Amino acid sequence: MAVNAREFNIEMTGVPKEYVKDALRGLLHSIFFHRLLVNVTPRELRIFDIAVAATDSRDVDQLIEERTAEFVQSLTSTSGHARQGKIAVLFYEKRLKKNWFQFSKTEELVCWEQWAITIGLSQPQQDTDRSKALRSIETQLSQNLMEILRLANDHKEHIPSITTTEGNPFPYQIAIPAQSETWGAMLKRLVVTEAPSTPDTAETGTLYTAAAAGRRGSSSSIASTSGTTAPGAGLIRPTSSTSSNSSSLAPRSPRLR
Numbered sequence: 001m002a003v004n005a006r007e008f009n010i011e012m013t014g015v016p017k018e019y020v021k022d023a024l025r026g027l028l029h030s031i032f033f034h035r036l037l038v039n040v041t042p043r044e045l046r047i048f049d050i051a052v053a054a055t056d057s058r059d060v061d062q063l064i065e066e067r068t069a070e071f072v073q074s075l076t077s078t079s080g081h082a083r084q085g086k087i088a089v090l091f092y093e094k095r096l097k098k099n100w101f102q103f104s105k106t107e108e109l110v111c112w113e114q115w116a117i118t119i120g121l122s123q124p125q126q127d128t129d130r131s132k133a134l135r136s137i138e139t140q141l142s143q144n145l146m147e148i149l150r151l152a153n154d155h156k157e158h159i160p161s162i163t164t165t166e167g168n169p170f171p172y173q174i175a176i177p178a179q180s181e182t183w184g185a186m187l188k189r190l191v192v193t194e195a196p197s198t199p200d201t202a203e204t205g206t207l208y209t210a211a212a213a214g215r216r217g218s219s220s221s222i223a224s225t226s227g228t229t230a231p232g233a234g235l236i237r238p239t240s241s242t243s244s245n246s247s248s249l250a251p252r253s254p255r256l257r
Contacts, residue, residue: 005090005111005191006158008151012140013120016133017075020119021068022047023137024087028064028174029054030145031089031115034152036060037159038168048138052145067174074176075121082121085176086183089115090190092171093160109171111191112160116183 015023026047033042033053040055054061067087075082092109124130162169177186 004158006113006155008113008115008148008155009118010115010144010147011118011120012137012144014122014133014136015119016122016124016130017072019048019134019137020075020085020121021072023141024068024071024117024119025064026050026052026141027117027144027148028068028089029060030148031152032057032060032064032172034148035091035113035170035172036168037162037170048134048141050138050141050145063174067176071119071176074179077179084118084120086119087117088175088187088190089117090173090175092173092193093169094171106194109193112158112170114187114191 010027012023012027026045029045029052033055036055036057040057043054043056045052045054071085071087075085090111091113092111094107095110097106097108122133124133160170173190175186175190177183
């Protein structure tokens, strides 16, 4: 099946390992703020003294905390000295699976957008080097937040039509390659996957594990949030408490069709 998922790339360089988790948290929360297409209440995170826009979804927050911890662990467990790590965010739509030899209709998840985040590592030895690295991280994070905002606003024609009002219309996942798997191989197997029929009770009750992503060592799960947020296609309209924040807290622009 031909899949034309829109791809976006975000990169940070020279990040000491102790700052990786917070930097990645900021990027992931910003992506979900612009692509979680349900009514949510915006909230502000302070990361490296930078205002980062985030949703009030507890499911998203939990997933980000789990995946950032796993990402840092993957860097630690890599043999030798890892120079960089990559993590993907994928958004899906449900489609009927074309099957010529079965009469029953089955669904599959097809990726319509993927974000690749690359974190380049550094190992500063002196306190002065760490101070320089932190200033660089703050600058890069601010620039990337603006880049995520620009990409989300400029590229919206590929977003599928919303066909349900039951919670989040587009399942998503955050994926980290297994040590034995290349980046390309991971994306190839995740771009189209089976639609889950039952929730994974080991998770929060709203996270789903894809059959194709169940290989040992792979950190990936499909999530479909019902949560407490109101369903639908409404956009965030910042209140007075958020409208005065920095540009990273800019309102999400209309993107639905």
